[in-house]
Amino acid sequence: MSEWKFRRDAIAAFRFVRCGLDPRTGVAQLVYAFDDGPELVETVTVPGAPFVLEGERAAAVERALRLLHLIAGVSYYKAAVPGEIRLDAYTIDADTAALLETVYLNGLGEFAYRNGLDLHGRIRFPHEGGESTAAPALGLREHALVAIGGGKDSLVSIEALRALGVGQTVSWIGGSQLIRACADRTGLPTLNIGRALAPQLFDYNREGAWNGHIPVTAVNSAILVLAALLQGVDQVVFSNERSASYGSLIEGTGEVNHQWSKGWAFETAFGEHIERHVAADLHYYSLLRPLSELAVARQFTRTDRYDAHFSSCNRNFHILGERPVNRWCGVCPKCQFVFLALAPFMSKPRLVGIFGRNLLDDAAQTAGYDALLEFRDHKPFECVGEGRESRAAMAALAARPEWREDALVKRFAREIRPQLSDDDLRIEPLLVIDDEQRIPPRLWERLRAHLAA
Numbered sequence: 347m348s349e350w351k352f353r354r355d356a357i358a359a360f361r362f363v364r365c366g367l368d369p370r371t372g373v374a375q376l377v378y379a380f381d382d383g384p385e386l387v388e389t390v391t392v393p394g395a396p397f398v399l400e401g402e403r404a405a406a407v408e409r410a411l412r413l414l415h416l417i418a419g420v421s422y423y424k425a426a427v428p429g430e431i432r433l434d435a436y437t438i439d440a441d442t443a444a445l446l447e448t449v450y451l452n453g454l455g456e457f458a459y460r461n462g463l464d465l466h467g468r469i470r471f472p473h474e475g476g477e478s479t480a481a482p483a484l485g486l487r488e489h490a491l492v493a494i495g496g497g498k499d500s501l502v503s504i505e506a507l508r509a510l511g512v513g514q515t516v517s518w519i520g521g522s523q524l525i526r527a528c529a530d531r532t533g534l535p536t537l538n539i540g541r542a543l544a545p546q547l548f549d550y551n552r553e554g555a556w557n558g559h560i561p562v563t564a565v566n567s568a569i570l571v572l573a574a575l576l577q578g579v580d581q582v583v584f585s586n587e588r589s590a591s592y593g594s595l596i597e598g599t600g601e602v603n604h605q606w607s608k609g610w611a612f613e614t615a616f617g618e619h620i621e622r623h624v625a626a627d628l629h630y631y632s633l634l635r636p637l638s639e640l641a642v643a644r645q646f647t648r649t650d651r652y653d654a655h656f657s658s659c660n661r662n663f664h665i666l667g668e669r670p671v672n673r674w675c676g677v678c679p680k681c682q683f684v685f686l687a688l689a690p691f692m693s694k695p696r697l698v699g700i701f702g703r704n705l706l707d708d709a710a711q712t713a714g715y716d717a718l719l720e721f722r723d724h725k726p727f728e729c730v731g732e733g734r735e736s737r738a739a740m741a742a743l744a745a746r747p748e749w750r751e752d753a754l755v756k757r758f759a760r761e762i763r764p765q766l767s768d769d770d771l772r773i774e775p776l777l778v779i780d781d782e783q784r785i786p787p788r789l790w791e792r793l794r795a796h797l798a799a
């Protein structure tokens with residue numbers, strides 16, 4: 347064993363070795379390995395232990411734990427993308443294998459594109475024939491674990507659920523102080539779940555592992571499903587908007603979606619799988635699915651409660667390394683997009699106050715904004731809205747006296763606007779509340795009324 351060295355191209359198999367949860371501590375161990383190399387152990391710690399787990403609930407927790415083990419394996423599998431996947435400790439059915447193949451193939455879409463890899467037909471989860479029996483209802487308590495990410499989206503959901511009188515616990519994974527500050531600011535009960543990647547992954551990265559983006563929302567979703575069962579509650583709520591279902595259009599390749607596991611395809615496949623195979627009364631859904639990014643931005647402006655606390659800049663969330671001093675780096679695609687998306691709906695002094703600067707009056711940001719507008723470039727691999735949303739927002743600003751003299755708005759009006767039709771630049775059609783969602787029916791009509799108010 348001590349002789350084993352990580353050599354990416356010599357690895358034959360990725361192994362799901364075993365997983366376990368200690369109900370006395372709330373610590374779950376997810377164990378993997380390449381060939382006969384060292385065990386790679388990821389840990390997830392759910393507060394609230396000891397948990398008393400018996401009968402059907404214990405069985406559901408075990409199913410959720412296995413699903414988490416299988417989904418979280420994507421972080422390690424990607425390091426070598428070997429031809430064989432092995433399950434050492436348990437078997438899965440064809441339905442589960444199909445879900446995992448979809449999650450790995452699509453969730454690693456950007457990773458594969460950037461590394462020049464073709465994963466089609468390569469990711470095969472072994473499975474045994476026969477349907478597994480339908481999961482029973484557990485009599486879970488009506489209460490929502492709401493994922494919070496420190497940005498505007500989850501805060502919009504939290505305020506909407508508050509307005510509807512839905513009991514909620516604001517829940518997040520990892521040690522981000524920024525997320526904690528936002529969670530505390532809600533004044534609601536909180537749940538901070540610990541997660542530690544296997545340390546060898548960072549060594550393997552230095553030793554030439556394949557590296558790149560993974561479907562982190564899929565991993566976070568599976569963690570919160572496990573936490574919901576441990577807490578005995580019936581809803582896991584994310585804040586993924588309609589726009590997340592649309593990727594970057596790459597010439598010669600097609601669509602590659604950085605945020606695939608925030609999209610509708612993942613939400614439906616995962617949510618249905620949970621109800622069919624884990625617990626019939628555990629509902630996983632996104633409260634913001636009916637909205638575009640622009641519509642979410644408009645909702646966010648309804649309160650200034652979080653202005654001094656939130657940030658959508660992903661540079662805050664690196665496990666290692668530097669973070670922006672003032673929460674917003676001010677130069678990444680996410681900062682650029684959120685500034686643009688909020689601008690049509692927020693007073694200019696409030697917006698500039700949040701970011702500490704006016705990004706739209708900075709000519710050095712031209713290339714970044716061109717990519718958002720899909721002008722001579724594709725939409726960046728980041729969690730940003732569709733090109734048509736950026737174009738409509740920019741067109742709205744070009745008509746406003748307080749914005750139209752700013753460098754990038756002026757350039758848009760002069761060089762890009764003349765090539766676009768008026769119809770494609772209207773903001774109103776992008777603010778329509780859509781019907782494609784899996785929000786529990788008992789909430790939907792009241793939520794629709796709240797969002798439309």
Ligand SMILES: CC(=O)N[C@H]1[C@@H](OP(=O)(O)OP(=O)(O)OC[C@H]2O[C@@H](n3ccc(=O)[nH]c3=O)[C@H](O)[C@@H]2O)O[C@H](CO)[C@@H](O)[C@@H]1O[C@H](C)C(=O)N[C@@H](C)C(=O)N[C@@H](CCC(=O)O)C(=O)O
Nearest residue numbers: 421558559560561562563605606607660663664665666729
């Ligand atoms: C913070 C961030 O944006 N990280 C992305 C970045 O990774 P980097 O190396 O710069 O820093 P770390 O995040 O600290 O990662 C260190 C290494 O660990 C790997 N890793 C991390 C988390 C994990 O769950 N599994 C892992 O294997 C990671 O690959 C690094 O090697 O660049 C990476 C490569 O493109 C991205 O994968 C990192 O993204 C994180 C996984 C992450 O949490 N990103 C979210 C902020 C994010 O992008 N969220 C999207 C949702 C996308 C989705 O499909 O779910 C969003 O905001 O919409």
Ligand SMILES: Nc1ncnc2c1ncn2[C@@H]1O[C@H](COP(=O)(O)OP(=O)(O)OP(=O)(O)O)[C@@H](O)[C@H]1O
Nearest residue numbers: 493494495496497498499500518519566584585658
């Ligand atoms: N560390 C985390 N723990 C739990 N959920 C998270 C975490 N980070 C992000 N999420 C959730 O994942 C989803 C996508 O994250 P995303 O970054 O788009 O949302 P956000 O942070 O709420 O808003 P913004 O788009 O402005 O950054 C959201 O539902 C968010 O709550």
